[in-house]
Amino acid sequence: MNNGIYFDHAATTFLDERVLAEMLPYFQSKFGNASSRHAFGREAVAAVDEARVKIATALGAKENEIYFTSGGTESDNWAIKGVSDAVGQDKKHIVTTSIEHHAILNTLSELAKKGYEVTYVPVNRQGVVSVSDVVGAIREDTALVSVMLANNEVGSIQPVKEIAKEAKKMGVLVHTDAVQAVGAIPVDVNELGVDLLSVSAHKFNGPKGIGALFVRNGVRIGKLITGGEQERSMRGGTYNVPSIVGFGKAIELAVEELSARSERVRFLRDRFVSEIEKAIPFVTVNGAEKDKKLPNNANVCFEYADGESVLLALDMAGIAASLGSACSSGSADPSHVLLAMGLSEGRARSSIRFSFGSENTEEEIEKAVDVLRRAVERLRSYSPLFKQIESGKGNV
Ligand SMILES: Cc1ncc(COP(=O)(O)O)c(C=O)c1O
Numbered sequence: 001m002n003n004g005i006y007f008d009h010a011a012t013t014f015l016d017e018r019v020l021a022e023m024l025p026y027f028q029s030k031f032g033n034a035s036s037r038h039a040f041g042r043e044a045v046a047a048v049d050e051a052r053v054k055i056a057t058a059l060g061a062k063e064n065e066i067y068f069t070s071g072g073t074e075s076d077n078w079a080i081k082g083v084s085d086a087v088g089q090d091k092k093h094i095v096t097t098s099i100e101h102h103a104i105l106n107t108l109s110e111l112a113k114k115g116y117e118v119t120y121v122p123v124n125r126q127g128v129v130s131v132s133d134v135v136g137a138i139r140e141d142t143a144l145v146s147v148m149l150a151n152n153e154v155g156s157i158q159p160v161k162e163i164a165k166e167a168k169k170m171g172v173l174v175h176t177d178a179v180q181a182v183g184a185i186p187v188d189v190n191e192l193g194v195d196l197l198s199v200s201a202h203k204f205n206g207p208k209g210i211g212a213l214f215v216r217n218g219v220r221i222g223k224l225i226t227g228g229e230q231e232r233s234m235r236g237g238t239y240n241v242p243s244i245v246g247f248g249k250a251i252e253l254a255v256e257e258l259s260a261r262s263e264r265v266r267f268l269r270d271r272f273v274s275e276i277e278k279a280i281p282f283v284t285v286n287g288a289e290k291d292k293k294l295p296n297n298a299n300v301c302f303e304y305a306d307g308e309s310v311l312l313a314l315d316m317a318g319i320a321a322s323l324g325s326a327c328s329s330g331s332a333d334p335s336h337v338l339l340a341m342g343l344s345e346g347r348a349r350s351s352i353r354f355s356f357g358s359e360n361t362e363e364e365i366e367k368a369v370d371v372l373r374r375a376v377e378r379l380r381s382y383s384p385l386f387k388q389i390e391s392g393k394g395n396v
Helices: 017-027 039-059 072-087 102-113 131-136 160-169 241-256 258-279 307-316 336-340 345-349 362-381 384-390
Strands: 066-069 093-097 117-121 142-146 173-177 196-200 211-215 283-286 297-302 351-355
Touching (some): 039 066, 066 072, 072 102, 072 173, 072 196, 093 102, 102 117, 131 160, 241 258, 258 283, 258 297, 307 351, 307 362, 336 345, 345 351
Parallel strands (some): 093 117, 093 142, 173 196
Antiparallel strands (some): 066 211, 196 211, 283 297
């Protein structure tokens, strides 16, 4: 067991032991193929069905609107490719935002190569799109609007409900990537009024490699994976029964414990931010006001200190945080989300995402603040620019 301090819950979370306990039998004694027509198969399919009910209930959906996938990336791919395949050749325009996850952005770049046109609606300084900008981008030939429910880097919550209401009047389908939102804030497909929604289990203490796409009844989408008759022939492949069972249990617990968990992480996050602000000068928190973003997110800019170096110092002290999304952490580019919010490249490179979980403690926060204070002080001591600023000779 790694006994470091983990402040990277937006990247992934540990598997809840109650979830693991439900999954274990399906690796060994209950190993049946859910598509087999014998007792072993029936046992497995019953577990898959039960999990589907739990997931549908958690999201306010119907059971036959839930399609299992391998996670958020596949769900996002399927939503976009599936809708564009189904709507026909006269609708080759998609509206999205400039701060989506790469599962959306890179899927759209692929479609662009095939002749689709994509409008990337900008966001404001808080990392939020305007409803009128999104609605104003809809055209006669728009096939889909895809706007994430909550951003993975800065946690800003998007006005998806208002967007869906307007798009519906114009007869345009709406997809939302709710990967960061489910388990963090209440998510109900009918309340939101969306047609498609992506979810991934590993963001709320479920297993990795399993997720779902909600597809509202009546919405036509093409298949992403052809194969057997699983998922009403829409997504072939032998069911990953243990993971599906774990997904069901994890989402059930996430909804039951939502208010306690979010209260706890909000408390820890607010405490962290206020301690950082007290201990370190020239610190700004990126993104929306704290009530308009995910309760566990703090994306902090340590001006005049390079983010990579701060992260390294944290890592050496056994503290895990991240530069942006885990998926782009191999890239040397500054975060596309922070740049889209209008931050300079320098500020974007000095920003770090801390995302908390309810198992974190105040002692961990104190330790992290101390490590950060020392690391930032040291890094700034190497910066001639910071020395000028400190002595009052430079512009802040
Ligand atoms: C907003 C968002 N969408 C999609 C994904 C991809 O999900 P998965 O890791 O399940 O493929 C992530 C994961 O970081 C995410 O944060």
